[in-house]
Amino acid sequence: MSIGEFVHDETPSSEIDRLEALYRPLADAVRDLVDATIRTTVDDATIRRTQADVEALVARLRARQLDGPAGVRFNSEARAWNWGNAVVGQRNALAPPLHLVRDPGGLLHADVVLGAAYEGPPGLVHGGVAALLLDHLMGETASAGHSRVTLTGTLTMRYRRGTPLGPLRLEGRIDREDGRKVYVVATLADAEGVTVEADGVFIVPRWA
Numbered sequence: 001m002s003i004g005e006f007v008h009d010e011t012p013s014s015e016i017d018r019l020e021a022l023y024r025p026l027a028d029a030v031r032d033l034v035d036a037t038i039r040t041t042v043d044d045a046t047i048r049r050t051q052a053d054v055e056a057l058v059a060r061l062r063a064r065q066l067d068g069p070a071g072v073r074f075n076s077e078a079r080a081w082n083w084g085n086a087v088v089g090q091r092n093a094l095a096p097p098l099h100l101v102r103d104p105g106g107l108l109h110a111d112v113v114l115g116a117a118y119e120g121p122p123g124l125v126h127g128g129v130a131a132l133l134l135d136h137l138m139g140e141t142a143s144a145g146h147s148r149v150t151l152t153g154t155l156t157m158r159y160r161r162g163t164p165l166g167p168l169r170l171e172g173r174i175d176r177e178d179g180r181k182v183y184v185v186a187t188l189a190d191a192e193g194v195t196v197e198a199d200g201v202f203i204v205p206r207w208a
């Protein structure tokens, strides 16, 4: 196998719900801290005091922690959780996070608001962030409701115009399949229409 294991973990779904409700507000607060760190205009002494406070909080959390990343875990109730995921991780303040919605007819969509932490060109979403979010949405589209594992083989992006920071919508659907190759198309759009088009080949790996 070329990636880390998907770990079977018999934590009941009710406990996963409880833990997610516990950690989500912490991740939200840290995400807010990231935004505040970018945009604050307070004086130098306040910055230094805040740095010391944040370092103390980090030390408190590091008192007990995992040896490595959070990974992907699942239980026999068909519940899967990937709390560290860069796009949807419930405990990851770097993730916007994206909330994926599966529509009847196979379309997968997500509405998201991207703030100052996702900036590339002034006022616009970083092109790599657009690719990151689309890659994840497309991978989830290809995996058809977690019924199979797919990995990104090739991803092509066409940036039609700059994507303003603010409210955005992603949509993806399977275009066609050929053996283990799943061809997915997706868009990123603002209120004015599509800003980025993507197409990709997602592959059910030989080992899956």
Ligand SMILES: CCCCCCCCCCCC(=O)SCCNC(=O)CCNC(=O)[C@H](O)C(C)(C)COP(=O)(O)OP(=O)(O)OC[C@H]1O[C@@H](n2cnc3c(N)ncnc32)[C@H](O)[C@@H]1OP(=O)(O)O
Pocket: 002, 072, 080, 081, 082, 135, 136, 137, 138, 139, 140, 143, 146, 150, 151, 152, 153, 154, 179, 180, 181, 201, 203, 204, 205, 206, 207
């Ligand atoms: C809560 C739970 C959430 C779980 C869900 C979470 C979803 C997360 C979604 C995020 C998606 C990611 O970012 S995934 C991470 C980024 N991607 C990766 O790290 C993938 C790294 N690459 C690989 O592991 C491998 O190269 C694979 C799996 C892509 C292919 O390996 P393989 O399985 O051995 O493939 P192989 O037999 O050689 O080829 C099979 C067919 O695919 C074609 N093919 C092979 N590679 C490619 C390629 N890169 N691009 C196009 N086509 C390719 C071959 O020509 C062949 O076509 P033919 O001869 O049959 O016609």
